[in-house]
Amino acid sequence: MNRINVLLIEHDISKTLLENSLQASGFELLKTQYSPTFLSLIKEISPDIIIFNLDTPSKKLLADLQTLNIQSPLPVVMFATDGNVDTINQAIKAEVSAFIVDGLEHNRIKSIINVAIARFKHQQCLNNALEEARAKLEGRKQIDRAKAILIKTQNFTEDEAYHTLRKLAMNRNISLGEMAKNVIVMSELFK
């Protein structure tokens, strides 16, 4: 099994308990401090997981994590001393997989990371399923809209509109949803 690449971001540049624990647990480790080049660093080194060890996440860091989550989501574990509910909520909003307050214990680190990775994967599955459902719903909405356009402009019945849409899609060798988009765009041109 390949070793898990961990990007550790700590305020303290000296050797820390967390760093030692990660190394002892067999993770491939790169340690750095948080900087404005955080996102480009991630792009460059493509870690499997990011672990933060800090007092409290800054607004800029949370914003960066939200961007990361949109661009290329990764499991993120955050060890912090700030247990404020607002801070926790903001971290969860930024899609942090695990937020641990004052819980840095050598014997728990490996399981925390494994749980975070499993949770991240599960969350990704849910996100993908949600996205697929949204796309299907959007496609269905567009088909309905295209049908309504054909009914209005061509005096078709609903059945005729649907069959025409299907025939047009088949002739062009494209999906019904794509054809619906074409019909909508065409009607927009004449609007």
Added chain:
Amino acid sequence: MKTFIKVTEIWIPDKDRTQLEFGSGLYGGLIDFKEASEQQLFAYNEGLPGKAWAAGHPIVLTKFEHSYFKRTAAAKKAGLTCGIAIPIFSGDFLMAVVVFLCGDDEHHAGAIEVWRTNPALENQLHVMDGYYGTLHRFEAISRNISVPKGQGLPGLAWQTGLPVLIDDISKAETFIRTSDAKQAGISMGIGIPVSDNPGQTYIMTFLSAKATPIAKRIQIWIPDAQGKQLICQQGYSKNSNDLAKMFETITVNKGEGALGRVWLTGVPVITGDHEPDYNPELDSLSSMLAIPVIEQGRLKAIVSFLF
């Protein structure tokens, strides 16, 4: 499907009607050129749109460098080498200037011509200006012929006062230069009357090859006999387009929809927006330019170019 025309713009008189401002435009992927254009203003007789306004007839500018063209550097970067400006007048008053910009690569086969009546030869049209790209032989022939009223593409457009579209020039008996056009790879053409000053007629012709059509589809809309509705008289594209044909069965009331607005205002319109994901290779239509053909203050037809 690559089209012959790369950029289409509409320039309209500003609030004071003393200079032209950007109305709308279609730029495909040429985002930098779009940005360079949107802030431009053209005074009367300034730049390509301003010159067309002052001249009162269409202008073809085949070279931008060392000319009055104002966006030369941006055009060069975008690979645009030729411009055609068509002023739309209602009587003495300018409604808008439509500008087409084309690229000059080897794979383009096509021509854009401005024909006008020859004062010396009554009832004859000759090429006043034209862009022929690499079709040098066809250019030489075209510049040396005169076309009588009612004959050939420009002559028919002149006689009827209406746009004339010939979808297969190789088979058209009415097209005078058939064999030369065939040799040059030209397959279709449209002639559009663009200004009807007393004693002086101007006809635009757009000739193009199948590989690089003028637009993805061209339509000619005319008012019905009662002048109540617009109907599509003709629609043409290289590949058959069932969807476009369906939309050509609709009738358009004055003021309703894009074509109805052109009829109501006499001002050309551009609809649709394909900048973010425009793919010239696809047959799908995502934008439209509709130009009015006005004669003595009345709408004779609307020509729509779909991209």
